[in-house]
Amino acid sequence: MSLSVDIRHQLGDTALAATFETEGGVTALFGRSGAGKTSVVNAVAGLLRPREGRIVLGDRVLLDRAAGIDVAVHRRRVGYVFQDARLFPHLSVRGNLLFGAPDDRHLGRIADLLGIEGLLDRRPRALSGGEKARVAIGRALLSDPALLLMDEPLASLDQARKEEILPYLERLRDEAGLPILYVSHAVEEVARLANTLVLLDRGQVVRAGPAEALFADPGLAPMLGPRAAGALLSGQITAHHADGLTEVAVSGGRLILPGVGGAEGRRLRVRIEAQDVMLSLTRPEGISALNILPARVTTLHDGQGPGVMVQLAAGKDLILARITRRSAEALALAPGTECYAVIKSVAVAPGDVGRS
């Protein structure tokens, strides 16, 4: 189901002007704190009334200030997972889950999906942060929404809990067919989940488009943070090796990654951080790095500091490499230069590999 947002609003000193369209899947709103991400989500939910604009979900107009349409929050059918969970303290987990549900037919299935079937009779106060987050997700899902809004649902969790919940969100994206508007300022989460990326800065949409294209754009690296920049490669598991490594076929060759779960043939999305990629003009010999992909330089992007962001094409995928300007000059890199991208296997963290 498509979502089209076109709103303008004044938020204190910041003028919010957000326009984007998305066709289902996970759309990530990404930007620094105060960029206006939550305000956009609140406007879609109806909790914030934009001064002007239009919001259309599928064939339903939720807001059209010019036409005087403003559908009430409770009639919008948006499931909202708040950053702070907002579970009802006076209700049990079961009561919370069923609050917006038409009936309890799906309770068992959703509780099972989120791993909270053992908590149904507990009170929210007796739950850990990760459990609260999962109950909040289940509550929103059970309200039979046409769109799921998630405002940093993992922000209050430690890394281990995030790793626990991210697979659930991937399953939601792939199996439920429910469009999700996902707010985050964590690059790893967005890289794992997003089909579409909307970059917000000081209330304005800087760029919006397919996640792979935006992550591979060297010009956007400063916004993501140069240390967090990195392209997304899609691949397929071809073999699990006896020494715990997994072989993944990508369009430009094959990658050897630290053990990734999943059967052979499963499609993956791998994020390769730009700072973990070395470039060599000749195929390196006698080197410990296991991944050497032939590639061709497509663009170079100068940063503020001594670094250069290099975009390379390896097969159909794009790779980003962050190297020093001195190295780029020494190798005489220019668009069209043939070279090799060298990636250490262990540089790819488990959190950088997700389902696609």
Added chain:
Amino acid sequence: MILGLGPQEWEAVRLSLRVAFWATVLALPLGIAVAMALARGRFWGRELLNVVVHLPLVLPPVVVGYLLLLSLSPAAPLGQALQSIGIVFAFRWTGAALAAGVMGFPLMVRAIRLAIEAVDPRLEEAAATLGASRLRVFVTVTLPLILPGVLAGAVLAFAKAMGEFGATITFVSNIPGETRTLPSAIYAFLQQPGGEGAALRLVVISVVIATVALVASEALARAMARRVRG
């Protein structure tokens, strides 16, 4: 004779309980509505409403009683109008209940308003995103969360109603069996030669009722607060 109380004395106790009960029960829905309006409402005249609600707390009770008499006596237009549809307050126990309700109203509203202001409106927003209409949000989220405050307000109003004297005696006089509540009865006995014994017994009864009500409400409030906090 139980507890050494005479029929007149029993009558005063029963009447007081009845007056206080109805005063509290009938004031409660209005008290919740007014507290909601004062806590959440953004309308012209909100400050004025706040002042009017609090007036009985600061005015001498005699003044409140006299104002009720002026506006609701059968001679006054409002009193006449109510009489024509069968509602009579003047010199009836219903008038005692009204006077008690008016005097206890500010205490009730203050307690409930504090409870409403302590409710996190973000929980109500969450309920709305889950498809709950405003009425359903109020009934299933707001009301359960403010219940301890509502109970506290009701107990305060009940206690005030049990003890109300000035407005009651001014508005509906001191008629045995009709408007002679506990305080009025104690006052009347003290005016009679040899009435000290009866007055003292009623004083003891007052203390017992007040103590039981306070202890019970404290326990109930604690249980409710536990439930609400989860």
